[in-house]
């Protein structure tokens with residue numbers, strides 16, 4: 001209920017002018033994963049996106065996003081907190097957009113003592129108490145029903161960090177069970193790691209096996225952008241995320257995409 005309280009309080013703080021509404025509505029219509037929301041949810045998302053835009057600093061380095069592109073970004077950023085409220089994003093104040101992913105070179109030593117240089121490409125970063133850093137070249141690919149969404153990935157890391165260290169365990173609404181959350185996510189994480197050990201192809205991005213925090217972030221990406229897949233492969237994870245976010249994205253997945261052969265029919 002806290003989320004709803006915040007929502008009504010936030011709503012009172014913002015009145016959307018007509019011309020603003022048409023800009024935000026055009027932005028919303030450009031994002032496939034936002035199309036199945038009810039009219040009330042779309043209005044709620046637009047107001048939340050606008051609040052995010054007003055209350056967080058958007059710093060652009062080497063890029064110049066149009067008003068509509070900024071709205072598209074903020075709407076996707078607001079999706080996870082649609083029924084939670086803006087207070088769940090209290091852990092950061094700034095979003096920094098850079099043109100391309102940052103590449104870092106570092107030396108690693110293998111088990112035989114051989115040192116080699118590896119490149120690590122980072123499309124987004126989310127540090128405790130720090131800003132979100134997002135690469136525009138990657139952000140431009142966000143919004144479709146394809147299992148990937150950089151904005152959602154990095155923002156749910158921020159939700160995770162509200163509970164302290166990023167460990168895949170964000171604060172939970174009162175009616176949820178923390179032991180059950182741990183049990184469900186640990187079992188799914190272990191299963192994914194075992195699949196990789198056996199060199200099997202995984203149903204979700206294998207990057208999720210890097211750390212429980214990454215498993216949570218990748219699961220959330222899949223929850224919002226490839227929900228039938230997540231619900232089929234990890235039904236209990238889907239259920240826990242559905243309880244956390246108060247959303248059921250599988251019910252929004254467009255039937256036309258299934259007819260077109262997108263989404264695996266076995267995953268229904």
Ligand SMILES: [Zn+2]
Pocket residue numbers: 153157213214217
């Ligand atoms: Zn991550």
